[in-house]
Amino acid sequence: MTSSPRPTPAIVLVEPQLAENIGMAARAMANFGLSELRLVSPRNGWPKKGAHSAASGASHILENAKLFPTLREAIADLHFVLATTARERDQMKRVHGPEAGLSQAAARLRAGERVGILFGRERAGLDNDEVSLADAIITFPVDPEFPSLNLAQSVLLVGYEWSRQSGASIPFGEDMRSSGATREAVLSFLDYLEGQLDAIGYFPADKRAIMIRNMRDIFHRRDLSEQDVRTLRGVVRALCESAHGRKT
Structure with missing residues (x-):
């Protein structure tokens, strides 16, 4: 038995102008698991030539897009x-950053409500009457000297924050690291390293103790994995064997 897909916000593009921007917005949606696209009176109608190529594989979102004559x-x-919106609207309306806004959206969706996020025209964004139809505003912490965002960029930022709020995890990273090295393994390596350095007279007698402590601190700060310790031990062994022509 397959589980039902999790509910996601609908992305509503109001009077989008360029086919490429609609396609790139669909691509941004697909990047972060958003699937419902609603188009309000696209300029020159729908479908548009060029949208699918700009979507780069997210054509399923374009093919399932819903077309509406009005925002209402x-x-x-x-x-x-x-x-x-990137502009102050002088409306008695709550204004959120993406984190707070998408947190509310996620909570509403979990409660079984349907949620939508509005994006305006490429040139002018949403007009005041359109903003007035929303419950709240999302704005991004952009440089006030250059606040303008491309339509697809705006969708991408919202999609990323939605992914965070819905609990998505990165596909690879720390979980691929080998398990942490035990203190015994680290100390065994350090004993081996110090023994090799003693053999070549590296430590001045009057500074040996403090130099060993400093060197150990370097490795203890590294949060070494088991693989790290094996690799370092192999490197030191290879260097010593090469320099002295002997097994260590």
Whole structure:
């Protein structure tokens, strides 16, 4: 038995102008698991030539996009709506950063409500009447000297924050690291290293103790894995054998 797909916010593009921007917005949606695209009166109609190529494999989102003549109709079935804007609107409306805004969206979705996020035209964004239809505003912490974002960039930022709020994890990273080295393994390596350094007279007699402590601190700060210790021991052995022509 397969589980039902988790609910996600609907991405609503209001009067998008360029096919390439719609396609790139769909690609950004697919990057972060968003699937529902709603288009409000795209300029020159829909579908648009060039959108699918710009989507780079996210054509399924374009093919399932819903077309609406007005914004009111596009959000009629939604319970909670967020409007994205880079400009202050002088409206008595809550303003959130992406983290707080998408946190609310996630909570609403978990409660069984339908959520939408509005994005405006490439040139001018949403107008004030369109913003007034939303429950709250999302804005991004951009440089006030250059606040303008491309449509697909805005969708990408929202998608990333949605991914965070919905508990998605990175596909690879720390979990691929070998387990941490035991203190016994680290100390055994350090004993071996110090023995090899003693053999070549590296430590001045009057400074040996402090130099060993400093060297040990270097390795203890590294959070070494088992593989790290094996690799370092092999490196030191190879260097010593090469320099002295002997087994160590």
